[in-house]
Amino acid sequence: MKKVMAGTPESMDCVIVVEERPRGSGVSLTISGGERFRAAITDTVMGMLERFGLTDVDVHVQDNGARDVVLSARLEAAFVRYGKDPVPCARLCPERLQEA
Numbered sequence: 001m002k003k004v005m006a007g008t009p010e011s012m013d014c015v016i017v018v019e020e021r022p023r024g025s026g027v028s029l030t031i032s033g034g035e036r037f038r039a040a041i042t043d044t045v046m047g048m049l050e051r052f053g054l055t056d057v058d059v060h061v062q063d064n065g066a067r068d069v070v071l072s073a074r075l076e077a078a079f080v081r082y083g084k085d086p087v088p089c090a091r092l093c094p095e096r097l098q099e100a
Contacts, residue, residue, distance in 0.1 A: 001019060001020045002019070002020040002082065002083075003017065003018070003019045003020070004017070004018050004078050004081040004082045005017050005018075005078065005081075006074045006075075006077035006078035006081060007062075007066075007074040007077075007078075009062065009064060010064065011064055011065055012064065012065045012066060012067070012070070013064055013065075013066050013070060013074075014033075014034075014061060014062060014063045014064055014066040014070065014071055014074055015060075015061075015062040015064075015074075016059065016060070016061055016074045016075055016077075016078040017058075017059070017060040017078070018054075018057055018058070018059055018060075018078045018079065018081075018082050019057065019058040019060075020056070020057060020058075021056045021057055021058055022056065023056055024056065025056055026055065026056060027046075027049060027054075027055060027056070027057055027058075027059065028057075028058045028059070029042060029045055029046075029058075029059050029061070030058070030059070030060045030061070031061045031063065032060075032061070032062050032063070033062055033063040033064055033065075034061075034063030034064075034065070034066075037063070040068065041061060041063060041071065044068055044071050044072060044075070045059055045061065045071075045075060048072060048075040048076065048079065050087075051086050051087055052076075052079045052084045052085070052086055052087065053084065053087045054079060054082070054084055057082075059075075
């Protein structure tokens with residue numbers, strides 16, 4: 001089973017742990033700390049999972065007051081360590097192709 005981590009337990013940061021799940025089992029998200037911002041954290045994590053095309057993973061977020069940009073950066077670092085690159089924007093934003 002693959003398992004990666006990004007971030008630190010310091011104040012204003014977060015720790016992200018991504019673990020492989022059996023194929024077809026979907027995404028499991030666990031958030032500790034940051035109860036007040038649970039919905040915003042969930043939205044950010046789910047958006048980043050889509051951006052990276054990740055399915056069938058456990059994502060554990062230990063929030064220690066991280067701002068959204070820090071959370072996004074830590075998620076990106078963890079997903080790249082997990083071995084995933086972002087999905088090309090053309091798939092997520094087909095309207096941008098027409099602008100070019």
